[in-house]
Amino acid sequence: MNTEKQPNQWHKMGFTRRSFLKASSLGYLALEAGGSLAWAKTGKSSNELVRVGVIGCRNKGYNVLREILRTGRALCVAMCDVDDEVLQRRAAELKKETGQSPKLYVDFRKMLENPEIDAVIVGSPDHWHCLHAVYAMEAGKDVYVEKPLANSIHECNLIAAAAQRYGRVVQVGQQQRSGDVWNGLMDYLKSGALGGLRRVNCWANFAYGAGAPKVPDTAVPEGVDFRLWLGPAPERTFNASRFHGNWRHFWDYGGGLMTDWGVHLLDMALWAKDITEEPTKVSGFGMNLSGLDRARETYDTQSVLYQMDDFLIQWQQNGGIERGPYEKSYGVEYVCDGGTIVADREDWTLYPEGKETDTEQAEAFKLRSGRSDMDLHANNFLDCVLSRKLPNCSVEIGRNVALYAHFGNVLARTGAGSLDWDATQQQFVGHAPANGLIVPDYHHGWKLPAV
Template sequence: MLDRRHFLKSSTTLAAGLYLSPALLQARNKIAASDKIRVALIGANNMGFGILRHHLALPEVDCVAICDVDQNVLERRISEVETATGKKPEAYSDFRKLLEKTDLDAVIIGTPDHWHCMIAVAACQAGKDVYVEKPMANTIGECDLMVNAKNRYQRIMQVGQQQRSGQAFIESRDLVKSGYLGKIRKVNIWSNFNYGLGNLVKPPQEIPEGVNYDFWLGPAPQRDFNPNRFHGSWRHFWDYGGGLMSDWGVHLLDMAIWVEEQPAVPSRVLTYAANVNMENRDRDTFDTMNVLYPKKDFLINYDMNGGLQTGPYGKPYGIGYVAEKGTLVVNRGGYEIYPEWDGEAKAPKIEAKKLEGMKESHNAHVANFVECIKTRNQPICPPEDGRIAALHAHIPNIAARVGAEELIWEEEKRTFKGNMAANELIWPNYREPWVLPKL
């Protein structure tokens, strides 16, 4: 019999669609219906469908429904899943109708960020477990609502910060926390990506056929349709996302938080932000940011550059744990330790270590979620941890939006100290008839 690890490796994702190996299909057919985990996908265009692929790589998982407001996407994804598994998921254009299904254990939320909270809370209220993409919500207040919903309705909720399931990051965390590097002085983080510039400006267009654009906007403000605000590039606008900071920043900052003795939201944040490249770009968010987070254990220094692709150590993105005996540099490909030199001993202070050839870890993160659905154990990234990472992204974004070089977050009061403009951005203003969930 093939084990779980073999299944994770034997399922192959093809650019043209979804492919499951014959061995995996055979094993899926041997699992009793009573032992199946029935999942549904809400938001099926990009990352959501990628996460569904990893769910279907596990033989005990069936996809019973898919929901999307773009009928073109919905029909394509339904067909791909039916072709790959032999079972046709039900099609929905309204997540609320999908959540009425009784033969459903969990939902995957792959929508733009501004939808995460409403759908996650509704799913918890309907008795469904939740896998939600990062950042877990588009505002600080919505993060609190999601944590409260998970606890009140006793659901399993996994936030898609999959680096917590990656070998390179797990080993790096263990090396840091074991004291191998000595005392950590600071954690340097950088993320340089071309797409952080946003798209070139385009004029408004007609709504594509088959798209329920009003539903896609949902609680966000009414806007004319523009492809720059739609599939793939919506994250460059505050209505729906937080730019490169909340896309990559939340992943990388999470890895700095993970090695704190007692991970916590930042109380003091110093921010520089600007749009340096103004070449006819369509975006609200910033292409350039530097953020300092003075923490109890060490300083976190985040450096972000949209439109650039090179960075320290020859890596476009990464994390450097700077310590007294050496610096550990890690990204999704692996890690390397650069020892400090001991002048008296005429030798490195620690042994150099290296791990190479790592791949992305969505599969392991999804497998952890599915296992927790069965055991009811805490997943590796519950919403409490997702909230901490999200606030590390939201607070500097808020600071940049209101022109504040420094913000002080008062965690017990859930407010910013002495900054009314920043406090107005803690909660979203939902467009009627949508209403912010109440718990």
């Protein structure tokens, strides 16, 4: 692929939903797909492939990279991580699986100077998303950024503004926007078959949401550039319970279950009525009630209610446990006049109003395409890198739902109980402590990007 960067208009287009299988009667629906996509040997020259770099290789960043490479439409030319053990291990895995040997970097700024890179995967901790994504776009790269879009309201706004200014394609890692199950469900909901939608209940119950076991501080592990890992966050000692994977339970780096799973499931609530507006009235609370003595600042138990114009959205989380409503650890319940639909990433089930709602009477819908949400999402990103069209989960979609999740944490952290939001001013109405959490303080010489 030609790496010369040209300005592009940020097209305001709607995303395309896959059509749902129409059947004359309710029941089990299946959609077969073709064979798996090529993994490494594409048969294409390197000039025909999208050349990608990844920042943050330990977990999600590397998983997204693998999905993108599995399409047979991309080549990895750069990998970056502040932990040398992670970087070398992932590079060895990539070499074994694909035969590819990308350039390796510790400092993302050096990586972004590489003119070979067309697109960057941002898989770093949340407090780095803004700098990594904005600087990548400034360098002329398209971006696949993991969710939540950023770790604060203001940083979300900056990433969206940068996409507009630099004309870059930005896909947010809310892969359900590309999934067959959710697209089919949305088509069915919007068909009007169940009448009006009154309420959407979202929940996430995960053991990890209670935080990691407490451990004492230690010296920084060999090969870790901890100062670069901290980046714009405040100075702090090294502790394994605040590092790999566990960082999301501390406000400087993440937002707990509320932003980790909240953006996924609240997005499915907003999509049901194609909501693109920010919430105006939010109420709720967050507390640590599990009784588990864990390393955390975020909350294991939290509820948030969003008052929309003509329906309600409710979020609930319970860290430290795995069971939830309908025997699902996570899910979304759509309460309509004519019935209730319960969904997760595997399938969705309709409980018609006026019938018994046990499993014998419930009518299950399943779409099995043989392709995962991540496979479809990765292909959609590459499609848009080439076409310059808006991806399935655009930066504006990611920004909007991230604000919903951040509002829940602002409520809990301030004890406000309820908040009103002025979207025009990008401020909470009459609540100084809540407004104090909109813009983060940057440290160690790092500055918020000027967009």
